[in-house]
Amino acid sequence: MSQFLPVLPGATVGVLGSGQLGRMFALAARRMGYRVHTLSPHSETPTGQVADKEYRSPYEDLDAVREFARGVACVTFEFENVPAAAVAAAARLAPVRPSGRVLHTTQNRLREKTFLSTGGFPVPAFRHVTSLEDLRAGLAEVGCPAVLKTAGFGYDGKGQTRLARPEDAADAFAGLSGQEGILEAFVDFECELSVVAARSARGEFRHYGAVENTHRRHILDLSVAPALCVPDGAARAAVEMARGVLDALDVVGVMGVEFFLTRDHALLINELAPRPHNSGHFTVDACLTSQFEQQLRAVCHLPLGSTEQLRPAAMANLLGDLWAAGEPDWPAALAHPDVKLHLYGKQDARPGRKMGHLTALADTPQEAARLALAARQALTRTPGVGQPNQNER
Ligand SMILES: Nc1ncnc2c1ncn2[C@@H]1O[C@H](COP(=O)(O)OP(=O)(O)O)[C@@H](O)[C@H]1O
Ligand SMILES: [Mg+2]
Numbered sequence: 001m002s003q004f005l006p007v008l009p010g011a012t013v014g015v016l017g018s019g020q021l022g023r024m025f026a027l028a029a030r031r032m033g034y035r036v037h038t039l040s041p042h043s044e045t046p047t048g049q050v051a052d053k054e055y056r057s058p059y060e061d062l063d064a065v066r067e068f069a070r071g072v073a074c075v076t077f078e079f080e081n082v083p084a085a086a087v088a089a090a091a092r093l094a095p096v097r098p099s100g101r102v103l104h105t106t107q108n109r110l111r112e113k114t115f116l117s118t119g120g121f122p123v124p125a126f127r128h129v130t131s132l133e134d135l136r137a138g139l140a141e142v143g144c145p146a147v148l149k150t151a152g153f154g155y156d157g158k159g160q161t162r163l164a165r166p167e168d169a170a171d172a173f174a175g176l177s178g179q180e181g182i183l184e185a186f187v188d189f190e191c192e193l194s195v196v197a198a199r200s201a202r203g204e205f206r207h208y209g210a211v212e213n214t215h216r217r218h219i220l221d222l223s224v225a226p227a228l229c230v231p232d233g234a235a236r237a238a239v240e241m242a243r244g245v246l247d248a249l250d251v252v253g254v255m256g257v258e259f260f261l262t263r264d265h266a267l268l269i270n271e272l273a274p275r276p277h278n279s280g281h282f283t284v285d286a287c288l289t290s291q292f293e294q295q296l297r298a299v300c301h302l303p304l305g306s307t308e309q310l311r312p313a314a315m316a317n318l319l320g321d322l323w324a325a326g327e328p329d330w331p332a333a334l335a336h337p338d339v340k341l342h343l344y345g346k347q348d349a350r351p352g353r354k355m356g357h358l359t360a361l362a363d364t365p366q367e368a369a370r371l372a373l374a375a376r377q378a379l380t381r382t383p384g385v386g387q388p389n390q391n392e393r
Helices: 020-031 062-070 084-091 100-106 109-118 132-142 166-175 232-249 291-299 365-378
Strands: 012-016 035-040 053-056 074-077 126-129 146-150 160-163 181-185 189-199 205-216 219-225 253-262 267-273 313-319 339-343 354-361
Touching: 012 020, 012 084, 020 035, 020 291, 035 062, 053 062, 062 084, 074 084, 074 291, 084 100, 100 109, 100 232, 100 267, 109 126, 109 181, 109 232, 109 267, 126 132, 132 146, 132 166, 132 181, 146 166, 160 166, 189 232, 189 291, 205 232, 219 365, 232 253, 232 267, 253 291, 313 365, 339 365, 354 365
Parallel strands: 012 035, 012 074, 035 053
Antiparallel strands: 126 181, 146 160, 146 181, 189 205, 189 253, 205 219, 219 313, 253 267, 313 354, 339 354
8 A cells, every 4th residue: 555655765754853872873873874954043062973964954954955855755853842843834734753743732731631531541630830829739739749831841850840848839830931831740759761662654563662761850761671679560561551642642652651650550651752772772782673674674564573672771861971081981881891982972971961882791680780780880980970879759
């Protein structure tokens, strides 16, 4: 059927956005003989460095977006905050996968949570906030502690304020700076996990199982696969929920579904990412088909690959903070042969900026986690830097 016509190797695939997710996608695509074009407001980007062509243009410049779309057989994205108008302009010239509808739903936390709760998926209690009165009324209903987030344009904990007491409302509201907000009950979770999964246009579904995630300062710090903290039943339930979400949104591509596991072992969906996910980076070294190759296969209408995991794995993010005392000691981190280094080609090592990651492979997830953390610690001779603090969130 023509709607499933594959985009074959040799063709050019377009990526909106130009960060590390686009870079790893481009590497996977080029390995399979595709050409890759990328568009973003920046140049010399992580994606652009490994792409065949890099367009530098604001997403609002629809003429540039159209020129980019004319040069490719299909378009995908690695950044979900691409404006809807840019996606619509591209979609008139080349198929965009996943669709603009998936992007529209997931680029706004309020729309996303409304979609999930309407579809019967469990989410933390939430309220729409457009005024201080909304916030006060919402706090009285969801209780304290709570988290106030901007509805749009949030990542790595940006745009989030924790409210410990009702008196924090005025300051937290001021922090929204007039943007639409979403108030959420603060979940006292046992652990965080994610399911990265792919779905093809034919509805074929593949997943990488439950991955356990630890965050520091609201930024993903460590992912362990398979998850240690999750009972088997909850892991299976999380995968089934992910399947339900991808089906309901008719996703063609890869999606990361983030969950909280509550103290009484209930699952709540925290958020959706309509693209490969940081917690799925281990798949590059540990699985038969990486999440990036899977994205390529899905958006090109090729059969999906096996997600079989060859060894337990752990991934530790490398943030710009690690550069505080100079260039990290790469040979020290690589001293163990089962540790793999990924760097994204970013010049400016700012604190909190994701610069790269380490993946460690071992016989057990515990050992992989220990190895990934030890390798990261070996990067800096300054004691303390890069050490995880499990109590920090
Ligand atoms: N309602 C909540 N309850 C408890 N922790 C939360 C809540 N919302 C966010 N967090 C913490 O902050 C992290 C980042 O928040 P998230 O909503 O996933 O935003 P993003 O990843 O887009 O910055 C989460 O992984 C979690 O550790
Ligand atoms: Mg998140």
